[in-house]
Amino acid sequence: MRIHASDHETTVTARGTHGPAVLLVHSLGLDRRMWDPVLDRLATGRRVFAYDVRGHGSAAGAPLPFTMAAAGADLVAVLDALELGIAHVAGLSLGGAIAQTAAVAAPGRFASLTLLGAPDRPVPAAFEERARIAETAGMEPLVGPTLERWFTAAALEADTEGVRYARDCVTSFDPVTWASIWRGYGGLDVYQRLRGFPAPALALAGEADASITIDGMAAIAARIGGGAKLEVVPGAPHIQTLERPDEVADALDRFLPAEIDIP
Template sequence: MPFVDIENRAVAYRDIGPKSAPAVLLAHPLGMTQAVWDEVIGTLVGDFRLITWDLPGHGASAAAAGPLSADDLATEAVALLDARGVARAHFVGTSIGGVVGQALLVASPDRIERVALTNTGAVIGQPDLWHQRAARVRNEGLIAMAPELVDRWFGPAFKTGNPAAVSGWQTQLGRCDDESYARLCELLAEADFTGRLTGVDRRVHLLTGAEDGATPPAVLEALAGELPNGEQSILDGIGHVPAVETPGPFADWLCDRLGERGTTPPVDYAQGLAIRKSVLGAEHVERASNNATTLDAPFQDMITRLAWGELWGNTDLTQAERSMITLAVLAALGRDGELELHLKTAKLIGLSEAQLRQALMHVAIYAGVPAANHAFKLAKQHGWGQPLD
């Protein structure tokens, strides 16, 4: 698991999905970990870049170093975005994660785009009850308190049908750092966004479960009333953690609210042309462009934008990795003309002899020895390999 240092404290995080896709920052509930998003990630990962992290003293993150505020957690969220090179992201938060989202809306609205908050409120619970819980955690420990706390997380149907999951989350809660959990309880005792959200200039999508005993629908309704443009939805039969209780419908709800999946800006012709020249060489590309006619000029435009701009320009793979894939596919299909071109250019982008050899050996295993043998022959004709001593 990767970690980032924020204010001299190790923070565990995950950064999953295409780096070119819209980024989504997800904040988990109190007493849980970033694993709460696992089943949601499975649905969204192909279309969004998903960044999750463990709150102080939760999961693999280091314990809190002192008292905490909602602004502290928002600052941590922004620092994580900075560390991952993300200027703006959608935000999803459940429970205390929703409190983090409200703090971001107030303090750093320029860093977040669309916002979805679930099972949260402008005020959650009563201050004296949070202080009492913090005191109990310090005295009794989370292991002893886990059964009664987790009982409030899930709706009756989930608890009846998923006893192993309930038991597993009790175990996970018991592993949290007691002092960090207590400090987060004290944070919730002080957190109050009443009257502070009137300047929010975007729609905030709100969701809760009809069976949520921790933040009942009335709490979310009050939050909706604080927002100039809050949209509220309620899931029947669901408790406090929709990401665990109903991950499929919850993921669909998120997609509808966060916008079209995978909506990355299109690459224009000039960008594609620059990448095409960097890989194939300016001379070859200019020759192909000069030889274009009314028949194939639109085709040249298309492959420049799509093959070179969209595909080769995507940073999820290095150019050397894309070269290996391309060489293997062309060799397997017997596309000699294109194969010879890419054998020439592979050296320009830094492909090593060992990488080429491995690509063609994969061709031998998965596409046939004759295809690989022919590709090795062409490679040697284009200067690959040295004579044996």
């Protein structure tokens, strides 16, 4: 479905007809299809929604510059458009950073927060370098290094469906928008601001994540406090859903409440 989010329109994929609401936020450079491998599993006893973040997919025409504040406000606007007063929110990488930004601004809209390989502070030098390369040389030199950060060597060698989808997304990404998103990402400002978060929280670390280590995700869970949980997804790289979807779905299924169907 098409919905209005702040200053632009985006598209939402919906699965499930009853139960708690779950909102999924994708990583930088991909789109809502990143969640396709886990949607049907999560939709058993839940209503699950995945949307395109501004600058991505169907929301590629959203106004620039990209800022974390705007992306966080978009998440709340999506909840409003879907008439969801509260939802379980899960975000991967940039999606988790956006979810944290929204959680700082509007904690009452969160039934829970799940972070998959998501930072709580930026790496300004690396982010600026990725922006600069796109501006000066286009997307081609970014494709290989990006996929190497996102996937295991085995998946890249096999050229899996997930790898091909991600390659297509990055190759076709608008360089100006890419640069703006990375610079906006550098404005992430949630470090130590979620301590005392009132809802349950889960940090999902990929065992093979080259971008954010298990120790890094454990530290984020500790900074949230309040009993925030840490789980490790066996064998998972940074883009967990495209290489280890069953394991990710298992972890989310254990954490997220569901409405039990009674025959």
